[in-house]
Amino acid sequence: MSAQETTNRKNLLLLVQLRWLAVVGQVITILIVHFQMGVDIPLAQMTGIVACLLVLNLATLLRLNSDRDVTQAELFIELILDVAALTAQLYLSGGAANPFVSLYLLQITLGSTLLDTRSTWALVAFASLCFLLLMRFNQPLVLPNLEDGGFLTRYIQGAFVSFLLAAILLVLFITRISRNLRERDAHLADLRQQSAEEDHIVRMGLLASGAAHELGTPLATVSVILNDWRRMPKFKKDAELIEDIREMQAQLDRCKQIVTGILMSSGETRGEGTIRTTIRDFFDETVVDWLASRSPATFDYNNALVPDTAIVFDAALKQVVFNLFDNAFEASPNWVGLSVTRQEDKLVTIVRDAGPGFSPDMLDTLGTPYQSSKNRPGSGLGLFLVVNAVRKLGGTVVAANNPGKGASVTLTLPLTTLSPEGIA
Missing domain, CATH: 3.30.565.10 (Histidine kinase-like ATPase, C-terminal domain)
Structure with a gap:
């Protein structure tokens, strides 16, 4: 799995987690607006949109369990569907006059972080078009207590709930993204460290291999001289000296084994070793x-x-x-x-x-x-x-x-x- 595919998969999972939170936030907001603020909204239709988001999340989780690569196009489509769902909710609740219209900025923030530049601008264009359409096409809200600043009071309350929902989601999103970035940086640092260590090993191997080759000739020369000494009459007469020569020969053989081991460890004569x-x-x-x-x-x-x-x-x-x-x-x-x-x-x-x-x-x-x-x-x-x-x-x-x-x-x-x- 490539680094980009791994990143896309993590980002798609992050979208799923944020969508769960968004669904919970939408449900709570609908309940507050309808029951506490006394605003008449089409509950059945808005609940249906929330149900569609739940189905989208379940389908995305099934998609994540497959082995197919997650692409930027899939992330873009997921965000487009989120913007479309938000647009449908706003259409049913006052259109551009709804204080929750500012949640478009939350979707664009997600897109600018998760998508490439071209896809992000396409998302901006789509959200802007949706905003313009909501200015012309929408189902107006019937607000109670419009006299004595009632409308302004309801709007400010809705704006606060919208602000609170966006703030919570942004904090959770940015915190998670920061953690992912720290994990990525740590992973890259480990890769750089491993690369440096492997480069160090290569240089050591080249040095050891070169030294082993250079040592081969003098060791062979010393071995020949020692064999000659063992056959010389004046050395044969001295038992102690012959024993020292044998010990020198044994240590010389050990040096040859070490040199051979270095060459085999560096990859030379590997098949024979x-x-x-x-x-x-x-x-x-x-x-x-x-x-x-x-x-x-x-x-x-x-x-x-x-x-x-x-x-x-x-x-x-x-x-x-x-x-x-x-x-x-x-x-x-x-x-x-x-x-x-x-x-x-x-x-x-x-x-x-x-x-x-x-x-x-x-x-x-x-x-x-x-x-x-x-x-x-x-x-x-x-x-x-x-x-x-x-x-x-x-x-x-x-x-x-x-x-x-x-x-x-x-x-x-x-x-x-x-x-x-x-x-x-």
């Missing part, structure tokens, strides 16, 4: 890989997936989980917890720690770059990348402080985006 597995196997292997280079005192792992589900993943998803583990480990080296569950068609992953928890500011700005309590250059990108990567998969990330001590980050992903059928 895509792996078909199950959720249980994915998390089992991810935990093993992460524990190979980190050593929390306790890692509490609970995989409660019954039954297991087939998925397709690449290095980006694995890196997301790694980032959650790393953040928890830095906050709580002694204990890190992981639980994996399935809720209907969603995968729910919760990473917990026993650290100091998130500050209120960090919870409010979750997902924005460089928001961190680590106070070092470049920190604060882990959760930023996690939130945006998960958002692209249609999921959500929620951070919270646990009762007592520690914090948790809940990652929710729709299984449809991870299923082999969805990837294919």
Whole structure:
């Protein structure tokens, strides 16, 4: 659904709500004028017009329940019908001499806010024509007590009721429109923020991809040199030195894996990096890989997936989980917890720690770059990348402080985006 169609649908619903109020106002006005002011008006005919407005509102509500787009033409027709109904009521109650003729301005105010310029001027022309016709064609009101300023008194009373009705409807209308505008501005601000974050990710991805390519050559060179050293006789004689070379080679291999992961995460060699597995196997292997280079005192792992589900993943998803583990480990080296569950068609992953928890500011700005309590250059990108990567998969990330001590980050992903059928 486009933004314009959404706006038109909201505006049409607003017209329906205002028409309910207008109907109530008309009924109350008819009763006051007829019974309290003692003015003889054609009750049956005026009640019929109110009934027509009720039918129009019910038909409009049925229209809103359909999936068809709401157009400006429909809004224009709805307002034209409202002006026509008002004209019919005025025709039956004195025409242009009726103090409620000022309600035309209320209809024009609605049109100027809800319609485009051309439609608004067309509405003005139609209302003006109706006003002119009422000056010539109408059913005069028979007012009692015309002597001693009775007519003027009745007119002022009617003008006050007209003013009160218009004021109430305008306040309700303008208040609602202002709220809609604030919601729209907030939505646009969120879209701008999301666009800025995605642009930031693109620039980071290009930088990381370029750095990974540049690192490939020196890493390969160092690997060749280390292999040569291991075969040289003078190094073979020193067992301690050979062990250091093996350790250097292992760390070098890890650097190569990191570079490969960066390239795959940025979209390069993605097909080769895509792996078909199950959720249980994915998390089992991810935990093993992460524990190979980190050593929390306790890692509490609970995989409660019954039954297991087939998925397709690449290095980006694995890196997301790694980032959650790393953040928890830095906050709580002694204990890190992981639980994996399935809720209907969603995968729910919760990473917990026993650290100091998130500050209120960090919870409010979750997902924005460089928001961190680590106070070092470049920190604060882990959760930023996690939130945006998960958002692209249609999921959500929620951070919270646990009762007592520690914090948790809940990652929710729709299984449809991870299923082999969805990837294919």
